Amino acid sequence: MNLFKNTIVASLLSFFLVIASFSQASADRLTRAVADWTGGMVTCEVAxxxxxQELGYKIDSIVFPSGTGLWEAVADGSDIQFACESWPSYAEADEVMVNQKLIYNGEVVKDDYNGDGSVEVYTTGIIGSSDYFVPKYFVDANPGFKGWEDLNDYKDQFATAETGAKGRLIGCPVPGWNCHDQKRLDLLGIDFVADELGTEVAALAEASAAYERGEAFLLYFFTPHWFQGAYEMVPVNLPANVPCETFNEANNFTVCGPDKWPATGWAKDYTINYMNPAVFAKPEMAAAKGFFKKMNLDNADQAAMINEIDKNGRDIVEVVQEWKDNNSDKWSTWLP
Amino acid sequence: MAFFTNISSSTNNYIENKLFSRLLIFIALAVSIIFVFIGDDVTEFPLFVTDSFTFTAWVNHGEDYLKEHYRWITKLIASYIKASYYALEDFLLDSSWLFIVAMLVIPSLAFGGLRLALLVLFGVLFWGAVDLWDSSMETLALMGLSVFLSVIVGVILGVLCGLSNRFERGMKPVLDTMQVMPAFVYLIPAMFFFGIGGAPAILATMIYSMPPIIRLTNLGIRQVPSETIETATAFGSNKLQTLFKVQVPLALPSIMMGVNQTIMMALALVVLATFIGAQGLGSEIWVAIRKLDVGWAMEGGLCVLFMAIMFDRFGKALSKETVTLPSDSQRFYLLPQTWDIYPLARIIEKPLGYIHFCFVLIFSSIFSAIASFLNIFISIFSKEFAESISKFILNHYFFFTGILILYGLSVYDSTIASIGAFPESWHVSLREPISNGVNSLTVNPTFISITKGIKAFVVIYLLKPLDLYLTYLPWWYTTLALVILSWISVGVRFAIITALLLFFIGACNIWTEAMITLSSVLISVLLCFVIGVPIGVLASYSKRFQNINEVILDAMQTLPYFCYLIPVLMFFGGGAFAALIATIVYSIPPIIRLTVLGLSQVSSTYSEVSKSFGGSTLQTLNKIKFPLATPSLVMGFNQTVMMAFAMQIVTPLIGGKGLGREVFNGLARSDTGRALAAGIAICLLAMILDRISLAWTKKQRDALGLS
Incomplete structure (x- = not known):
């Protein structure tokens, strides 16, 4: 029996060694990251x-949380070569890593990137905006409520068991999104607690349940998003975005005062696909790069797909394939 | 009733001494509550301390330095591991599904018999049936490679430990740290040095899963009787020969046990490693959790569970000694051997016995033919060699049959007809029925009101007040209290260590987070006791209940802790309360187990005597059994606390707060220092509570005269 075991062990050993000696990296194989939110997933699935199907690449995907870690992984390039739909006002790494003009529909929309150029970016076509929202029935019932300045007067209605006397904001669900919700509330003097629920879906499940019960709630979310179509929500119109130079990792998040980011709303986001420049400079990647330069998915199309996936519970691959089959006039213009 | 007073008189002394200290504790509590009410904000460490103690920055600078100068080495290692991982993964993914089934079932048949083979067959078919075949193969590849490397490195280190006392002394603290450190803490640095995906996952898994194999190899080597070694030396074996021919073979059962434990631990971490980009079942579950798709997450969780059970049973079969049966009894292949008293079982087993006999006959004759052919052929060159070869083949006909079948399958697949992927018509989706079931439950008004009621109670009366209490209580007060506690229960040295450890947490500016973590751990442990002890008491009285209980607890402890999030998410949604429930579900088994153990260990003489003195069952339980079972209960407390701390790392996924979220924040912002500080803080809190409760157990044992 003992010899038998030894043989098994020995053969297993040699088996591993033999397969370990084969290793090949396919030339036009790319790895992408799967986004945290449905919109980002749709954009990447379209790409x-x-x-x-059209350009003959083989794409692998890795589930990885978005945030600076992902940007670094893309800059490194050995494991993940590209990721989709970063929202510049959420990314903090873009200022450090991008060094090029951002072009949308032939127009320069941002030309003050001064990073080290370790990551290359092209717009996706999706334009995002974000704010805090309250349900419309709350505004109807409280005509005195005009916007975020009035939140404190109604905080009792927004309080929950967890937050006690303060109101609750169903905040940005994922830390890597860099929303700084609590900081914003504190700077603006809003006596609310930001609740981070861990996943986008958990936050929205909480919000839908509150909506069905007709309770008052304050919710962070962004458009394009299915939630906007499914429920009537009113933005609280946070102050217009004013950037703050020192509020970043390098300066230990030093705030600029009560009238600059993060005490303001988000800027209008020309969302970007980001990729490793060295990898995409290779001749066999020219077609992929050409495609990313031209990709221009519009908000309405993405919103329709998100709705199919999140509201009707359909599979993302199937939904995107259906869109692709029916919209060849759109995507064919993106081909290099 | 004299008996009762007698029993409790041994503890009486103890209690009187305690009266004074109880008063002190009461005063201390009262003062602390006053402090909490005076404080108008959460307590914070003095700014000059937190500003000058920039641990986070130091770690990040150190990391940058290492990255700059030594990254080429780590990249090289990573590229080797990655290459082998991709090769193994591609091999598993490209092989036909029948080949994989055969590859897993044949060894199980060889070592564990028909029962294990059927279990494995079911598990493997389940992966295919729920359409998670590819993910399962990825997890299998990750686990296979990391277990393989862990075993090689672990056995070498274990043998070194077994041979050298000095080496063992050096390894011991390292092993202790490896086991206490939450895996997340080194998962993140691993990512920065070794990249994303398979390579860092495998290396982190090695760190996590190697301690048992090192310890058990060491133990096995040391357990070889010195006479045996002396005999070997007397017969002229040199050191190496003694090692490989005597010590290692004799240590093999122990090593095999280590392999089994390593496999289980590796599986738990491989699933968790999805956070650094390792693919497989873990990422399926994670994506499902992110989409709140309970059915999908459940399918992934079940795949992991079956994989764990398969490997656990296989490992046990491998290390089990073969039992020789008396020649007149019928050998059972499928049913438990103890059932051979039932005629029906014998009838069922009869055909299986014949099949086995035919199988053995056919293959042994085929291989004896091959062997004698080889014998004739090779004996032209060397007679002795030919003899040994044919004998070898004959003795291992089962092994060669397996190889033959695998080879036949792959030849069939590549030349005759492609078997391809798992047949789609065999897919069975559990996703929708589970999701629909859960959804219908979660819109049920009674269910909603019950869960909401529990949630409101726990949050308003337990979680919230303790959170407030601990975060508002001045940091120096908390530190002082814990230091005094560790002084009384352990000693001066540990009190100083406690002070330093707590100071570290405060200086890293994560005091509030640490207190929130502490509060949720304490509340979950409290609730574990409230739920677990009655279950344990019931189980200690009813044998049948205990049997059912054992099965459930076994399954619970086999499941990687990531999977506990699923059912909780299912019923309670996300948030701090859900995180609490997940912690309770994960960490309740030890308290139930140790309650049962403690109560049933109480010598039956005591309970007999108590009964003969007219004590009712309740009296016996209350006055005799519980006091005597206290050490066991404290032990259960200790283990529950440890598991609750471990769980804090994954609860942020469903809305948990505190240090666990700090670790996640660090991961998301690629801020190693921040993640490391929070991870270390979890370790430190766990360590302080561990030492205090262990010391307490010892005191209790001494007081009861049990040690």
Whole structure:
């Protein structure tokens, strides 16, 4: 029996060694990250299907939380070569890593990137905006409520068991999104607690349940998003975005005062796909790069797909494939 | 009733001494509550301390330095591991599904018999049936490679430990740290040095899963009787020969046990490693959790569970000694051997016995033919060699049959007809029924009101007040209290260490987070006691209940802790309360187990005597059994606390707060220092509570005269 075991062990050993000696990296194989939120997933799935079906690439995907860590991974390039739909006002790494003009529909929309150029970016076509929202029935019932300045007067209605006397904001669900909700509330003097629920879906489940019960609630979310179509929500119109130079990792998040970011709303986001410049400079990647330069998915299309996935519970691959089959006039213009 | 007073008189002394200290504790509590009410904001460490103690920045600078100068080495290692991982993964993914089934079932048949083979077959088919075949293969590849490397490195280190006392002394603290440190803490640095995906996952898994194999190899080597070694030396073996021919073979059962434990731990971490980009079942579960798709997450969780059970049973079969049966009894292949008293079982087993006999006959004759052919052929060159070869083949016909079948399958697949992927018509989706079931439950008004009621109670009366109490209580007060506690229960040295550790947490500016973590751990442990002890008491009285209980607890402890989030998410949604429930579900088994153990260990003489003195069952339980079972209960407390701390790392996924979220924040912002500080803080809190409760157990034992 003992010899038998030894043989098994020995053969297993040699088996591993033999397969370990084969290793090959396919030339036009790319790895992308899967986004944290449905919109980002849709954008990347659209890109993946076009790259695979029309341009003959093989795309792998890795589930990885968005945030600076992902930007660093893309800059490194050995494990993840591109990721989709970063929202510049959420990313903090873009200022450090991007060094090029951002062009949308032939127009320069941002030309003050002064990073080290370790990551290359192209717009996706999606334009995002974010704010805090309250349900419309709350505004109807409280005509005195005009916007975020009045939140404190109604905080009792927004309080929950967890937050006690303070009101609750169903905040940005994922830390890597860099929303700084609590900081914003404190700077603006809003006596609310930001609740981070861990996933986008958990936050929205909480919000939908509150909506169905007709309770008052304050919710962070962004458009394009299915929530906007499904429920009537009113933005509280946070102050217009004013950037703050020192509020970043390098300066230990030193605030600029009560009238600059993060005490303001988010800027209008020309969302970007970001990729490793060295990898995409290779001749075999020219087609992929050409595609990313031209990709221009519009908000309405993405919103329709998000709705199919999140409201009707359909599979993302199937939904995107259906869109691709019916909209060849749109995506064919993106091909290099 | 003299008996009762007698029993409790031994503890009486103890209690009287305690009266004074109880008064002190009461005063201390009262003062602390006053402090909490005076304080108008959460307590914070003095700014000059937190500003000058920039641990986070030091770690990040150190990391940058290492990255700059030594990254080429780590990249090289990573590229080797990655290459082997991709090769293994591609091999598993490209092989036909029948080949994989055969590859897993044949060894199980060989070592564990028909029962294990059927279990494995079911598990493997389940992966295919729920359409998670590819993810399962990825997890299998990750686990296979990390277990393989862990075993090689672990056995070498274990043998070194077994041979050298000095090496063992050096390894011991390292092993202790490896086991206490939450895996997340080194998962993140691993990512920065070794990249994303398979390579860092495998290396982190090695760190996590190697301690048992090192310890058990060491133990096995040391347990070899010195006479045996002396005999070997007397017969002229040199050191290496003694090692490989005597010590290692004799240590093999112990090593095999280590392999089994390593496999289980590796599986738990491989699933968790999805956070650094390792693919497989873990990422399926994670994506499902992110989408709140309970059915999908459940399918992934079940795949992991079956994989764990399969490997656990296989490992046990491997290390189990073969039992020789008396020649007249019928050998059972499927049913438990103890059932051979039932005629029906014998009838069922009869055909299986014949099949086995035919199988053995056919294959052994095929291989004896091959062997004698080889014998004739090779004996032209060397007679002795030929003899040994044919004998070898004959003795291992089962092994060669397996190889033959695998080879036949792959030849069939590549030349005759492609078997391809798992047949789609065999897919069975559990996703929708589970999701629909849960959804119908979660819109049920009674269910909503019950869960809301529990939630409101726990949050308003337990979680919220303790959170407030601990975060508002001045940091020096908390530190002082814990230091005094560790002084009384352990000693001066540990009191100083406690002070330093708490100071570290405060100086890293994560005091509030640490207190929130402490509060949720304490509340979950409290609730574990409230739920677990009655279950344990019931189980200690009813044998049948205990049997059912054992099965459930076994399954609970086999499941990687990531999977506990699923059912909780299912019923309670996200948030701090859900995180609390997940912690309770994960950490309740030890308290139930140790309650049962403690109560049933109480010598039956005591309970007999108590009964003969007219004590009712309740009296016996209350006055005799519980006091005597206290050490066991404290032990259960200790283990529950440890598990609750471990769980704090994954609860942020469903809305948990405190240090766990700090770790996540660090990961998301690629801020190693921040993640490391929070991870270390979790370790430190766990360590302080661990030492205090262990010392307390010892005192209790001494007081009861049990040690």
């Amino acid at each position: 993946e299907q076009i790259l695979e």
